[in-house]
Amino acid sequence: MSASPDQSRFSNLCAQAEILDGEDDLRHLRDEFRVPTKADIRRTTLEKPQQQQQGELTAFSDRNDAASADETTPCTYLCGNSLGLQPKRTATRINQYLQTWSTQGVQGHFKPLDDSPLPTWLDADARAAKMMASIVGADESEVAVMQTLTANLHLLMSAFYRPDPKGKHKIILESKAFPSDHIRHHGLSPSTSMVTIESPYSEDALITTYDIQSIISKHASDTALILLPGIQYYTGQLLDIPTITAFAHKHNIFIIWDLAHAVGNVPLHLHDWDVDAAAWCTYKYLNGGPGCIGGMFINSRNSLVTTTITDDEPERGYGKRLSGWWGNDKATRFQMETKFHPVKGAAGFQLSNPSILDITSLSASLEVFELAGGVLPLREKSKKLTAFLEQCLSLLSEDAKQLFRIITPTDPEQRGAQLSLLLADSILDQVMKELETSSxxxxxxxxxxxxxxxxxxxxxxxxxVAFAEAFELALVATQKDF
Incomplete structure (x- = not known):
């Protein structure tokens, strides 16, 4: 760590952190990931410069020492809410996929290999759904690994948002999400069919359960759908999913949850909470990789296959939805008939065959979740980590503390693994530049x-501790010109 204005505060925090890290039963999981070094994040090439690879650094010994340290010292990466780090096993699994493709070609869809841990491509989505089900608290038949977050939200709204312009037509959502294009898709206007939730009492964009319930009660008679985030991306606030879901059902309103920042972050019990439907991405806390394949939950009572499908009436017994061939029953999927026999459960909502590259990458990370024992032990560590981060920030200098405040709820039960820091006006760019300089x-x-x-x-x-120290230095640096 670099020198700070008052090293004693950070020395004490470092000693406390060392004890906490030593007591952490999950500390071994860090070795499952590739944490970029300080040199990595400053580099402008994929590979190290040739002279570094050969150990031929510049002549000045002090620069040699610093450069050598940066090549091996991990950066401080606290950005899993945007993009999770790469598990080491991801490259191994992807290489196994590439070997299957190169040696088996199309046979990879159906032919299992004795020395490969990977499923056939035909079954890859089902295996990933099974692994995902435990993370979101669902039966595996209620989960599909498919498409991307935005596409899945649109697919869910296409299936379950059925507005009646003279009756129920409104969508209730929080103010920072805008599915107005879907409202226009039905020939309606966002000005009359979209209701946004904002707290009249909070200056930090926090919304209470009471705020949400009040809006639902006010608009219940003409609301067709509610769309809310499990964790609000801007503030890091964790909403009370079971209570709000039950309140929506009390008013006979279908509710969809956007779990992009909640999945892999906090324990979810979607089936037990009787959630109607949900969608999420997998590149944040699930570490699937940038733009990786998304996920979807559909409660078993909403799967919409209610009768036996026959060849004579292949489409009888399931509700309206966009239907694709990968949602067809596996037994007849490759017969390429014009008759559609949807798979029961969330898998019946699939459209195109999924990217096996994506699923392979995602499944590699889900294996690490299994090593961790699931989300519950991770959540316990997360609460301690976030609370310790909050403690570190509380010990910054008074000058530094004048330049920011935490807008994430202080109650650990109302937040995930994130603190959002609201800075004084006009200093964000410089603070971010200083933090990057500190790796x-x-x-x-x-x-x-x-x-x-x-x-x-x-x-x-x-x-x-490393963040708090660098953050204080960054804040102080913004005041040097004043």
């Missing part, structure tokens, strides 16, 4: 929020 990776939301996410799979308590 600290977090993300920003314009105009003035820094989001810091200590992910329990690979972050340590020491990472929290």
């Amino acid at each position: 600290v990776i977090v993300d920003e939301r314009k105009p003035n929020v820094v989001r810091v996410a200590p992910a329990p799979l690979y972050n340590s308590f020491e990472d929290c």
Whole structure:
């Protein structure tokens, strides 16, 4: 760590972090991930410069020492809420997929290989759904691994948003999400059919369960659908999913949850909470890789296959939806008939055959979740990590603390692995530049929020201290010109 204005505060925090890291039963999981080094994140090439690869650094010994340290010292990566780090086993699994493709060609769809841990491509989505089901608290038949987050949200709204312009037609959502294009798709206007939830009491964009229930009660008679985030991306606030879901059902309203920031972050019990439907991405806390394949939950009572499908009436017994050939029953999928026999459960909503490359990458990370024992132990560590980060920030200098405040709820039960820091006006760009110089990776939301996410799979308590120290230096640097 670099020198700080008051090293004693950070020395004490470092000693505390060392004890906490030593007591952490999940600390071994960090070794499952590739954490970029300080040199990595500064490099402008894929490979190390040739002279570094050969150990021929520049002549100045002090520069040699610093450069050598940067080549081996991990950066401080607290950005899992935007993109999770790469599991080491991802490259192994992808290479096994590539070997299957290169040696088997099309046979990879159906032919299992004795020395490969990978499923056939025909079964890859089902295996991934089974692994995902335990993370979201669902029966595997209620989960599909498919498409991307936005596409899945649109598919769910296409299936379950059936507005009646003279009756139920409104969509209730929080103010930072806008499915207005879907409202227009039905010939309606967002100005009359879209209701946004904003708290009249919070200056930090926090919305209480009471705020949400009040809006639902007010618009219940003409609301067709509710769309809410499990964790709000800007503030990091965790909503009370079971309570809000039950309240929506009390008013006979279908509710969809966007779980992009909740999946792999907090325990979910979608089936037991009787959630109607949900969608999520897999590149944040699930570490599937940038733009990786998404996921979808559809409650078994909403699968919409209610009668036996026959050749004479292949489409009888399931509700309206976009139907694709990968949602067809496997027994007849490759017969390429014009008759559609949908798979029961969420798998029946699949469209195209999924990217096996994506699923292979995702499944590699889900294997690490299995090593962790699931989300529950990760959540316990996450609470401790986030609380320790909060403690570190509380010990910054008074000058530094004048330049930011935490807008994420202080109650651990109302937040995930994220603290959102609202900065004073006009200093965000400089703070982010200073943090990058200190080899600290977090993300920003314009105009003035820094989001810091200590992910329990690979972050340590020491990472929290490193961030706090670098953050104080960055804040102080913004005041040098004043």
